[in-house]
Amino acid sequence: MTHDPSDEVPRISDPHESETIAVSIDEALANNWVDIWYQPKIDLKRKCLAGAETLVRLHHPQAGLLWPEDYLNLLDEDDLATLVEHTLRTTLRNWSTFDEAGFGLRLAINVPATMLSRLPVKALIAEHCAGSKNWPGLILEVTEDQIVRDIALTRKIATELKASRVEIAIDDFGAGFSSFSSLRDLPFAELKLHGSFVKNCAVDVTNAAICQTAIDLAHRFGSMAAAKGIPQDRFLEALQQHMNRPGASQPQTDEKAERIA
16 A cells, blocks of 8 residues: 555645754654655556655654755764664664565665765664565665765775675766766666756756666666656656667656555
């Protein structure tokens, strides 16, 4: 069953217009304000569920439902580490629940680059998932602009995590100005297009060309391509056309945020 809980919970008006709000992560966790949602990832070629991305939402008693951009910028490194580790633990614990229900989904979680070396990823996977023969691995999504600041460190961590079937996805691709040489040096599992390029790709020639180039680029590196935030069917159809051209493989796409239950 799929369900969008945002229809039931009040939130501040618009995440891009609202002011950031100071939040105590310890207080939020102690009072169960932190909510984990799962956004489905759809394989456009096979038209089936291919995985899900973990999303964090926070129920503030005064401000209502908060998106990460409403409060993340005010967190210090320790609070951010606490929130990200909680999210990772919950994601792995929920994966076990999905697996028992017959949904062996490969999950993805957004991780700031500064947290990659602090998270006990291998230990948590060993605790929650290592015993399952169905473990498909985990994707850590890191934004392109953060990756390009220290390619060498990201590459080192990606190599260390490979044995645990953990791979890196480049999120918001196209916004961070990475070079082809940096992509060559970083083993990535997925190239996730920035939403501004997906928007209007059915009618905007420039955006369509960028989407096509990114899809081709991902496939040439032996990786998947993902498009986030497809608001209308015509944009979905346009991406399918890019995917189905000769030599193209299966990209994945994120649809609107929904909880999987």
